[in-house]
Amino acid sequence: MSISQLARSIEPSPTLRMNEEARLLRQKGEPVIHLGIGEPKNKAPISALLASAAKLNTGEIKYAPTSGIPSLKKAIVRYTEENYGRLVSAENVIVSGGAKQSIYNLLLSIVDPQDEVILLAPYWVSYPEMVKLAYGHPVVVTAEDGSFQPSMAEIERAVSSYTKAIILNSPNNPSGVVYSEAFVASMVDFCESRKIYLIMDDIYHKLVFDGVKAPSAYSFTKKDVDESYIIVTNGVSKLYGMTGHRIGWVVGNRKIIEAIDTLQSATSSGPSVVSQAAAEGALTGVQSVVEHLRLTIQNNRDVLMKELRSFNGVGITCPQGTFYALPDFRAYSRNSVQLAEMLLKKALVVTVPGVTFGMEGHLRLSYAGTVKDVTEGIKRMKWALDPNAPNEIFIGDRKLVRDWL
Ligand SMILES: Cc1ncc(COP(=O)(O)O)c(C=O)c1O
Structure with a gap:
């Protein structure tokens, strides 16, 4: 099978790959929290x-x-x-x-x-x-x-x-x-x-x-x-x-x-x-739909910032727009792909490795979802990365085991 040089020179979208992994896990009934999404939850106007x-x-x-x-x-x-x-x-x-x-x-x-x-x-x-x-x-x-x-x-x-x-x-x-x-x-x-x-x-x-x-x-x-x-x-x-x-x-x-x-x-x-x-x-049509989305996302951003401020060792730059933040996790790992993969496997939280945006050691977190996604996602990340946390937690009857530290 011969694939062109041009096609081979292109990296597959890591966001889409993480989305696919998350979709498969969800299909299996896993309680995945998606902080990787690049789309707002609102319906079309x-x-x-x-x-x-x-x-x-x-x-x-x-x-x-x-x-x-x-x-x-x-x-x-x-x-x-x-x-x-x-x-x-x-x-x-x-x-x-x-x-x-x-x-x-x-x-x-x-x-x-x-x-x-x-x-x-x-x-x-x-x-x-x-x-x-x-x-x-x-x-x-x-x-x-x-x-x-x-x-x-x-x-x-x-x-x-x-x-x-x-x-x-x-x-x-x-x-x-x-x-x-x-x-x-x-x-x-x-x-x-x-x-x-x-x-x-x-x-x-x-x-x-x-x-x-x-x-x-x-x-x-x-x-x-x-x-x-x-x-x-x-x-x-x-x-x-x-x-x-x-x-x-x-x-x-x-x-x-x-x-x-x-x-x-x-x-x-x-x-x-x-x-x-x-x-x-x-x-x-009526443009208040955009303002409504903006206010919802701003509130989600505030919740995310509050959660991140109490996350030991994580460096934050407060986002002034979009529905993403790019906190610095270098205190935990300098390899953002490994870190994102570990968080998905152990904590069932989807994030996107910063290296794909030219910022190694960072993770992109999306707050386009719900406040519950944001709080639960960060809670699980804190658990997965805290050496003093219990090795096991339960999400409903699903046991998560943190055996990597
Ligand atoms: C910065 C930026 N530009 C362009 C796009 C593409 O948007 P569309 O979904 O309309 O192709 C995206 C989508 O993620 C984006 O983040």
């Missing part, structure tokens, strides 16, 4: 459900225009104006099958072989693999001070004549960090002066806490979107709890949008019209 049901009822489920149905693109134009104060036209927008595909198609459209794409650690696990699939080189910048925010000077040092783009994801998956106004402003200045694309992955941009706002890159440039190097990607997966609908988009220079359109026409075509109708329903 009613406006999305009604819009997709209405579309289904027409029976006209045909090919969509490659770049998206005009009414959804119009809703994205309006979303951009309302949330970023930036007027764009439908030619600046393309809809794809989830933000993942949006980012991938975007990279395929701008990256040449040998080009470098700068990623800030910790970074979303799929970026390096997508850059490699586009025959580019991911260049990771890690803050020397151990924080989750590399400085402008550190980023500038990593830039070369091959740098094609820098990806900023704020709030950040996996750390929950929101980059400051000053930082985003400097990035915009720097990228525009060096003609480097600044890709803003805004998929969590409204999931922010304590009155913090994720600064928009558009605020720091007067350039029209067709002259600008800023490209924004977003979607309905996280803010509207619509991960399964697979709708994401890119807003940017129309030349890039045209290139993505050509690429998409040769590969996937436009995403399902049913999902596009649902996304339009979500964007044009």
Whole structure:
């Protein structure tokens, strides 16, 4: 059996692997606590459900225009104006099958072989693999001070004549960090002066806490979107709890949008019209659903922080957004894969190893589930890692044995 070099060069998504292991354990009836999930628990907004049901009822489920149905693109134009104060036209927008595909198609459209794409650690696990699939080189910048925010000077040092783009994801998956106004402003200045694309992955941009706002890159440039190097990607997966609908988009220079359109026409075509109708329903419906989710997640974050503060030896950076935190477990193990595997096996708690986000010794914990998941998950982790804890505990009638220390 011969598998291509390209396919072999790509790492399988560790998040999906952990999810699969957890699913199999759950299938066997094991009381698994899932702190690995990357999706909120809320249902799709009613406006999305009604819009997709209405579309289904027409029976006209045909090919969509490659770049998206005009009414959804119009809703994205309006979303951009309302949330970023930036007027764009439908030619600046393309809809794809989830933000993942949006980012991938975007990279395929701008990256040449040998080009470098700068990623800030910790970074979303799929970026390096997508850059490699586009025959580019991911260049990771890690803050020397151990924080989750590399400085402008550190980023500038990593830039070369091959740098094609820098990806900023704020709030950040996996750390929950929101980059400051000053930082985003400097990035915009720097990228525009060096003609480097600044890709803003805004998929969590409204999931922010304590009155913090994720600064928009558009605020720091007067350039029209067709002259600008800023490209924004977003979607309905996280803010509207619509991960399964697979709708994401890119807003940017129309030349890039045209290139993505050509690429998409040769590969996937436009995403399902049913999902596009649902996304339009979500964007044009009552927006309090997003605020409701934000408040629930903020409360879960508070509970997680309280639990982690009493977790001996664990270093914490309080997340300002998303539904993830990235605590430092180096006091327990410097190998996050081994640690995550042990926690799943012994405590039946799913976490995601930090090494996959470029932060070894850390674990990504999701608080997108319930408060009970958070408290029970951390309780079991404390038990599994405390040398003075009893060797056995019971979860209902299931005995957990901690025999690894
Ligand atoms: C930072 C980031 N960008 C993009 C995506 C992709 O979102 P979608 O589910 O719409 O493909 C994710 C999903 O986990 C993400 O965390």
